[in-house]
Structures are given as structure tokens and as C-alpha cells.
Amino acid sequence: MFETLTAPLRHLGHVTINAIWRLGFASRFLAAILLQSGQSFRxxxxxxxxxxxxxxxxxxxxxxxxxxxxxxxxxxGYNTLSRFGSADALGALVALSLLRELGPVLAALLFASRSGSAMTAEIGLMKATEQLDAMSVMAVNPIARVVAPRFWAGVISMPVLAALFNVTGIFGGYFVGVQLIGLDEGTFWSQMQNSVDLHNDVINGLIKSLFFGIAVTLIAVFEGYDATPTAAGVSSATTRTVVTSALVILALDFVLTAFMF
Amino acid sequence: MKRTTIDLWVGIFVAIGIAAVTFLSLKVANLTPQSAEASYPLYAEFDNIGGLKVKAPVKSSGVVVGRVASIELDTQRYLAKVTLSLDKRYQFSRDTSAEILTSGLLGEQYIGLVQGGDPDNLKPGERIDLTSSALVLEQLIGKFMLNFAEKGPAKEGSPAGSSGAQ
Amino acid sequence: MSQDDSFIEFRQVSFGYNDRPVLKDINLRIPRGKLVAIMGGSGSGKTTLLRLISGQYRAQRGEVLVDGQNVATMNARELHAHRRRMGMLFQFGALFTDLSVHDNVAFPLREHTQLPESMIADLVTMKLNAVGLRGTQALMPAELSGGMARRVALARAIALDPEIMLYDEPFTGLDPISLGVIALLIKKLNDALGTSAVMVTHDVHKSLEIVDHVYFVANGSIVAEGTPDQVRASDSPWVHQFVHGEADGPVHFAYPAQRSLADDLGLSGVRHV
Structure with missing residues (x-):
């Protein structure tokens, strides 16, 4: 009886301790990646x-x-803005929402599910098929040879992808606003230029995406490296990558936004 | 052989990234009078700035000539001290007047500069003496009601007077 | 075997995962230039033995000496040097699936030498020729059969002419012909290169044909040893069970359950009524 009552509590404690343990391991893993990064650039x-x-x-x-x-x-945006008679500000609305929030966040979410999961699966399978063991027995550090290049590739790619997401998003808004709805093209761009600030909006958005890149790629390579070396282990690690990345991206976005804007 | 294709693609990828950032900085944001070299500061004091914000535009005849760099309260005289950062290309005479205006009925507030007739121009860091404060809607309505109640001499005081915030 | 010429030596080695002991007080010697097999059932701790030599695990008690150096206490640099003179063939080859056969075999050469590409290509060709797979350079590991993959992995393991070779279950999952080929290659390469080799396996008959000495491991200890001829003639119940593949014997068929079968089926109470 007592046993069944305490079981959920004990489970909760176990999950918490496990999470903290993994957090510590992930931090040590990041340190190891940074230490072993020389080869990624050489x-x-x-x-x-x-x-x-x-x-x-x-x-x-x-x-x-x-x-x-x-x-x-x-x-x-047009539907809402036109109610207040300020449909002219559509360019500003589209650009600001993309640059500050949607661009970095959505690009990071897509990146986590497209590339992050692939990285986890790849590293997890290399572990399951003893390729990582084989490497370390050949006196080649798998963190330097396999993990660090992937980590840096992710960190480099993320801001590029976010910037591209912003640009295509702005063109999407332009297409709908100017080409379909028929707003004035000049107003669209000038309203945008008047309200978008290079440092506050463009640069800060890219800094956000850099942080997201670090977080997502670290989660991806860590989950792969830490995966249980079986088919089931790799698949659950892949799922964890996507879920954890999504949560971390959104939480980190809140923290960064609070700091920046 | 395979490696060169990958190199090519990654090269394209990086080029796209650079192009995207360039587009964002040039076409989406305004990379114009941001650097310290191309701009000079002026300041102006207002009784009430209303809803004026830092980075609000400074316009003359509707043309953006600079931005509001900072807003602070002068605790000696309890006036709002607004620092403007103006484009070096645009010089203004010493008797230029500054007023806080609103674009549209509910739009953002900006500072309008009206050129005076003095042959000498304002030097960087100097003060614009002639200012008129923001129109605060509540005060405007209050005054109107007062005038309406008194009914008598309707031309008592124009509501847009420079020291209306007393 | 002679006491003084041992190249790899275990002295009172114990190892366990968390608090589950895997190996208890192991003593064994592998002489220079000899091919030694370690046999035992699944889960008997023989792969762990191999990993203690490669330095993937550290012995918790005792010494694992390789050429006089204790692997258990090596620092990172010593371990690096130790591994550079060692080759290991993994159970299923562990080829890098994203690299071609050529790049797989060239991998240790590229990582550890500054040789020009033309020389690496020649070396790779020679190593592949040694395992009879010259001409497969451009293939990807997914295009190879199990036996071919194992041979490519062998070529990769010997790429740097190791002094020590470790084989982890080299015969698992191979058809009889591929198995014979791998066994022949292991024997031939060992004789040609003069390496000291340890082979972990549960394939008795093929191993007895090629090895110089056999250790039997069961329940974390060494239960028997000897040359192949001694093993064949042995009357030890362990060896007998293993060599003849008997289901029950010193290694029990049944898992050591805490309760009797009658208890599990709920019959014990019935009997008392």
C-alpha cells in the first residue's frame, strides 16, 4: 500500500536526478568538444x-x-492592420516579426527536426555499430573526428539558415502584400526600413539564431553520443533530440528576448 | 571528385548566407545615418515629450534628417532634455524650431524641425531654443471643456501654447 | 609456455560494471608472436577481457601489462601510443559506413601519418591485396557482403602494421566459406607480421585449427587452458561441455531462478493440501 503511494514520488525523484546527471554530462561534453575542436578547423x-x-x-x-x-x-497582418487603417505598416510588421522572433525560432525548430535528428541518428548508429569504438581503438578521438566537426557545422549553418528564412519570409510577405493585395510597393519597403533597426533587430536576431545553433547541435550530438547502442536506443535518442531541442529553443528564446529587447 | 561538389555547394551556401545578411542590412534595415562620423548631435528641451521614444525620427519638411539619440529629465529645471543625432548633410540655422508631432491621429511621435532665418547654423552640441511640446490629448480636451463651460471670451488661450503644461 | 616471454599479461585482474562483477582475479599470459584464443559462452566476460587490453575499460584491481606497461594506469598520451601499435577487428567489422573501402583502409594512415596521397593509395592497395580484395576500393561498405566487410576491416586493422592484434568474435555470422577465409587470413597475417594476437571467440573447432593456445573463461574466471591438442584431449567438464556443445553441464542450461518451477506455477501450495 505504502509502496504504491511512494512509487510516483520515487519515480519523480529518479527522473529529476537523471536529468541533472545528464545536464552535467552534457556540460562536460561541450567542454570536451571545445577542447577537441582544433582538428575541425585545421x-x-x-x-x-x-x-x-x-x-x-x-x-x-x-x-x-x-x-x-x-x-x-x-x-x-493585413487583416488585422487594415481594421486600424494602418495597412501601410504591413512591411514593418512582417519584417519585425520575422527578424526578431519567427525567423530564428522557426528556422531553429526546422533545423532541429531536419539536421539535428539526422546527426543524432548518425552518431547513434556509429556508436551502435561500434564505429566510434573502432575509431578510439585506432587512437583517433571520436569527439575530435566525428562530433566536433558536426557541432561546428551546425553552429555555422544555423545563422545562415535563419537569415535566409528571414529573407524568403519577407519576400513572401511582399508577394502577398504588394502583388496580391495591392499595397504600394514603395510604402511597403520604406515603412519596413523606417522601423527596422540594424543592430536591434537584424543583428540581435542573428545572435539569437547563433545561440539556437549551439543549443540544438549540442543536444543533437550529445543525444547521439549518449544513445543506448541499440536500434530502440537510437530511435528514442532521435525523438529526444527533437523534443528537447524544441523546448530549449523556446525557453532560450524567452531568456534571450528578455535580455535583448 | 565528390569532395569538389560538396565544396561547391557549401560555397554556394555561404554565399547565400552573406547575400541574405547583406539584403537584411541594406534593404530591410536602414543602414543610413548610424555611424558617429556622418552625424552630429543637437539637443532641445521640452516641457512635455508625450509619447516620444528613443530612435524616433527627426524630420524636416517630412524628410527624415536624423533620429532621437536619448531622452532624459533635467532634474535642475524639470524639463525633458532630448538629444538628437542629425545627418551631417543637413545643417540648420540658430533660430530653428523643434516641435513634437504625431504622424496621423494615433501614429508614432516624431520631432519636426522648422528652419529659421538666421544666417548662422547650429554647431554640434548646441541647443535648439525654440521648442513646442507634444500635444497631450487629455489636456487638450480639458482645456476645450473649460473654455466651453466659461462660454464667455472664447479666445482666452490657444491650446498649443509653449508652456501649456503648467 | 615460458614465463618470461609474455607480451601481454594479466595479473590478478578484476573488473565489474557498477557493482556487478564481470571478471574475478584473472591471470593469463600471451607470448610474443603467438595467437591465443579466449573462449567462453556469451556473457562470460571475454569481450571485456579484450577491452581491458585495448584500454577501453580500466581494470579495477590488478595489472594488465602490455610489453611491461600497465594499461590500467596509462594516461591519455601513453594510451594513444599504446593504441597506435595495436589493431583491432570488431565483431561485425565496424567499417565507417560513410566512407568507401579505400577511405576506410586509408583512415588510420591519414590520421596518423603525413604520407602523400599517392603513397597511401599504394599502401591501401597492398593491404587490400593481402586480404584478397584488391579492386574493391570504390565500393561502399553497404555494397559488401558480411565476409568481405570483415576482410576490409581486417585490412584496416593491419594498415599500420600493428604489434598487437585483437579479434573480437571474428567468425560471428559468417557462412562456412567466409569463415574459413577469415580464419586462414588471421593465421597467415599473424605468421607474416609476427604480431601477438588475442582472439575472443565461441567458435571452437575453427579456432582450435589456427591458434597456439586457448583459455576458457566462464563466470568471470579462467576455468581451463592449454594448447589445442591438450584441449581436445582434456577431460575437464568445462572444456568437454564447450567443445562438444552440450546444453547442460558446468555451465547451466537454466537461469538460476530464485524460486522453484512449482512455486512459479503455483503448485507448491496445492501439494500441501
């Missing part, structure tokens, strides 16, 4: 290869999603 082709997989292959999904998000912003 042998740049290792990192370039990973930029190809993490960044270039995400281009399509980023461009298409950015375009649609911008178009939706254009439609919804």
Missing part, C-alpha cells in the same frame, strides 16, 4: 562536409517554410 574539409549535410541539405525546407510563413504573416 582539417576544414571535415567541417565543410558536415556543413553540406547540415546546412546545404536544409536549404529547401528553410526556403519553402520561410516563404509560406511570410505569406501567412502578410495575409493575417
Amino acid at each position: 582539417r576544414l574539409n571535415l567541417t565543410i562536409r558536415e556543413v553540406y549535410f547540415a546546412g546545404v541539405l536544409s536549404l529547401i525546407i528553410i526556403v519553402v517554410s520561410g516563404l509560406f510563413v511570410g505569406m501567412v504573416l502578410g495575409l493575417q
Whole structure:
């Protein structure tokens, strides 16, 4: 009887301790990656290869999603703004929402589910098939050879993808606002330029995406490296990457926004 | 052989990134009078700035000539001290007047500069002496009601007077 | 075997995961230039033994000496040097799936030497030729059969001409022909390179044909040892069970359950009524 009452409590305690333990391990893992990063830059082709997989292959999904998000912003923004007679400010609305929030956050969420999960699965499978063991037995550090190049590729790719998401989103908004609805093209751009500030909006948005890139890629490579080396272990690690990344992105976004704006 | 294709793609990827950031800075944001070299400061004191914000535009004849750099309260005289950062290309005479205006009925507030007739121009860091404060809607309505109640001499005081905030 | 010429030596080695002991007071010797097999059932701790030699695990008690150096207390640099003179063949080859056969075999050469690409290509060709797979350079690991993958992995393991070779279950999951090929290659390469080799396996008959000495591991201890001929003639119940593949014997068929079968089926109470 007592047993059944305390069981959920004990489970909660176990989960909490486990989470803290993993957080500590992840921090140590980040330190190890940073220490072992020399090779990622000395042998740049290792990192370039990973930029190809993490960044270039995400281009399509980023461009298409950015375009649609911008178009939706254009439609919804026009509906709301026209009620207050300020449809002229549509350009500003689209650009500011993208640059400050939607661009970095959505690009990071897409990146986590497209490239982050792929990284986890790849590293997890390398672990499950003893490729990481084989590497370390060959006196090659898997963190330096496998993990660090992927980490840096993610950190480099994320701001590029976010910037691209912003640009395509703005064009999506432009397409809906100017081409479909028929707002004045000059007003659209000048309203945007008047209200968007280079440092406050553009640069801060990119700094956000840099933080997201670090967080998502760290989660992805950590989950892969820490995965239970079985098929089930790798698949649950992949799921965890996407879920944890999404939560961390949103929480981090709140913290960064509070600091920046 | 495979590596060169990847290199090419990554090169394209980086180029797209640079192009995107350039587009965002040039076309979306206004990279104009931001640097300290191309601008000079002036300041002006107002009884009441209403809803004026830092980075609000400074316009002359509707043309943006600078931005509000900072707003603070002068605790000696209890006036709002507004520092303007103006584009070096635009010089104003010593008797220029500054007023706080609103774009549209409910739009953002900005500072309008009206050129005077003095042959000498304001030097960086100097003060614009002639200012008129923001129109505060509540006060305006209050005054109107007062005048309406008194009914008598309707031309008592124009509501846009410079020291209306007493 | 002679006491003084041991290249790899375990002295009173114990190891466990958390509080579950895996190996208890292991003593064994592997002489220079010999091929030694460690046999035992699944879960008997023989792969752990191999990982203690490669330095993937550290012995909790005792010494694992390789050429006079204790692997258990090596620092990072010593371990690096130790691993550079060691080659290891993993259970399923562990080829890097994103690299071609050529790049796989070239991997240790590229990581540890500054040789020009043309020389690396020649070395890779020679190593692949040694395992009979010259001409497969451009293939990806997914295009290889299990036996071929194992041979490519062997070529990769010997790329830097190691002094120590470790084989982790080299015969698992192979058809009889591939198995014979791998066994022949292991024997041939060992003789040609003069490496000291440890092979962990549960394939008795093929191993007895090629090894110089056999240790039997069960329940974390060494239960028997000897040359192949001694093993075949042995009357030890362990060896007998293993060599003849008997289901029950010193290694029990049944999991040591806490309760009797009757208890589990709820029959014990019935009997008393």
C-alpha cells in the first residue's frame, strides 16, 4: 500500500536526478568538444562536409517554410492592420516579426527536426555499430573526428539558415502584400526600413539564431553520443533530440528576448 | 571528385548566407545615418515629450534628417532634455524650431524641425531654443471643456501654447 | 609456455560494471608472436577481457601489462601510443559506413601519418591485396557482403602494421566459406607480421585449427587452458561441455531462478493440501 503511494514520488525523484546527471554530462561534453575542436578547423574539409549535410541539405525546407510563413504573416497582418487603417505598416510588421522572433525560432525548430535528428541518428548508429569504438581503438578521438566537426557545422549553418528564412519570409510577405493585395510597393519597403533597426533587430536576431545553433547541435550530438547502442536506443535518442531541442529553443528564446529587447 | 561538389555547394551556401545578411542590412534595415562620423548631435528641451521614444525620427519638411539619440529629465529645471543625432548633410540655422508631432491621429511621435532665418547654423552640441511640446490629448480636451463651460471670451488661450503644461 | 616471454599479461585482474562483477582475479599470459584464443559462452566476460587490453575499460584491481606497461594506469598520451601499435577487428567489422573501402583502409594512415596521397593509395592497395580484395576500393561498405566487410576491416586493422592484434568474435555470422577465409587470413597475417594476437571467440573447432593456445573463461574466471591438442584431449567438464556443445553441464542450461518451477506455477501450495 505504502509502496504504491511512494512509487510516483520515487519515480519523480529518479527522473529529476537523471536529468541533472545528464545536464552535467552534457556540460562536460561541450567542454570536451571545445577542447577537441582544433582538428575541425585545421582539417576544414571535415567541417565543410558536415556543413553540406547540415546546412546545404536544409536549404529547401528553410526556403519553402520561410516563404509560406511570410505569406501567412502578410495575409493575417493585413487583416488585422487594415481594421486600424494602418495597412501601410504591413512591411514593418512582417519584417519585425520575422527578424526578431519567427525567423530564428522557426528556422531553429526546422533545423532541429531536419539536421539535428539526422546527426543524432548518425552518431547513434556509429556508436551502435561500434564505429566510434573502432575509431578510439585506432587512437583517433571520436569527439575530435566525428562530433566536433558536426557541432561546428551546425553552429555555422544555423545563422545562415535563419537569415535566409528571414529573407524568403519577407519576400513572401511582399508577394502577398504588394502583388496580391495591392499595397504600394514603395510604402511597403520604406515603412519596413523606417522601423527596422540594424543592430536591434537584424543583428540581435542573428545572435539569437547563433545561440539556437549551439543549443540544438549540442543536444543533437550529445543525444547521439549518449544513445543506448541499440536500434530502440537510437530511435528514442532521435525523438529526444527533437523534443528537447524544441523546448530549449523556446525557453532560450524567452531568456534571450528578455535580455535583448 | 565528390569532395569538389560538396565544396561547391557549401560555397554556394555561404554565399547565400552573406547575400541574405547583406539584403537584411541594406534593404530591410536602414543602414543610413548610424555611424558617429556622418552625424552630429543637437539637443532641445521640452516641457512635455508625450509619447516620444528613443530612435524616433527627426524630420524636416517630412524628410527624415536624423533620429532621437536619448531622452532624459533635467532634474535642475524639470524639463525633458532630448538629444538628437542629425545627418551631417543637413545643417540648420540658430533660430530653428523643434516641435513634437504625431504622424496621423494615433501614429508614432516624431520631432519636426522648422528652419529659421538666421544666417548662422547650429554647431554640434548646441541647443535648439525654440521648442513646442507634444500635444497631450487629455489636456487638450480639458482645456476645450473649460473654455466651453466659461462660454464667455472664447479666445482666452490657444491650446498649443509653449508652456501649456503648467 | 615460458614465463618470461609474455607480451601481454594479466595479473590478478578484476573488473565489474557498477557493482556487478564481470571478471574475478584473472591471470593469463600471451607470448610474443603467438595467437591465443579466449573462449567462453556469451556473457562470460571475454569481450571485456579484450577491452581491458585495448584500454577501453580500466581494470579495477590488478595489472594488465602490455610489453611491461600497465594499461590500467596509462594516461591519455601513453594510451594513444599504446593504441597506435595495436589493431583491432570488431565483431561485425565496424567499417565507417560513410566512407568507401579505400577511405576506410586509408583512415588510420591519414590520421596518423603525413604520407602523400599517392603513397597511401599504394599502401591501401597492398593491404587490400593481402586480404584478397584488391579492386574493391570504390565500393561502399553497404555494397559488401558480411565476409568481405570483415576482410576490409581486417585490412584496416593491419594498415599500420600493428604489434598487437585483437579479434573480437571474428567468425560471428559468417557462412562456412567466409569463415574459413577469415580464419586462414588471421593465421597467415599473424605468421607474416609476427604480431601477438588475442582472439575472443565461441567458435571452437575453427579456432582450435589456427591458434597456439586457448583459455576458457566462464563466470568471470579462467576455468581451463592449454594448447589445442591438450584441449581436445582434456577431460575437464568445462572444456568437454564447450567443445562438444552440450546444453547442460558446468555451465547451466537454466537461469538460476530464485524460486522453484512449482512455486512459479503455483503448485507448491496445492501439494500441501
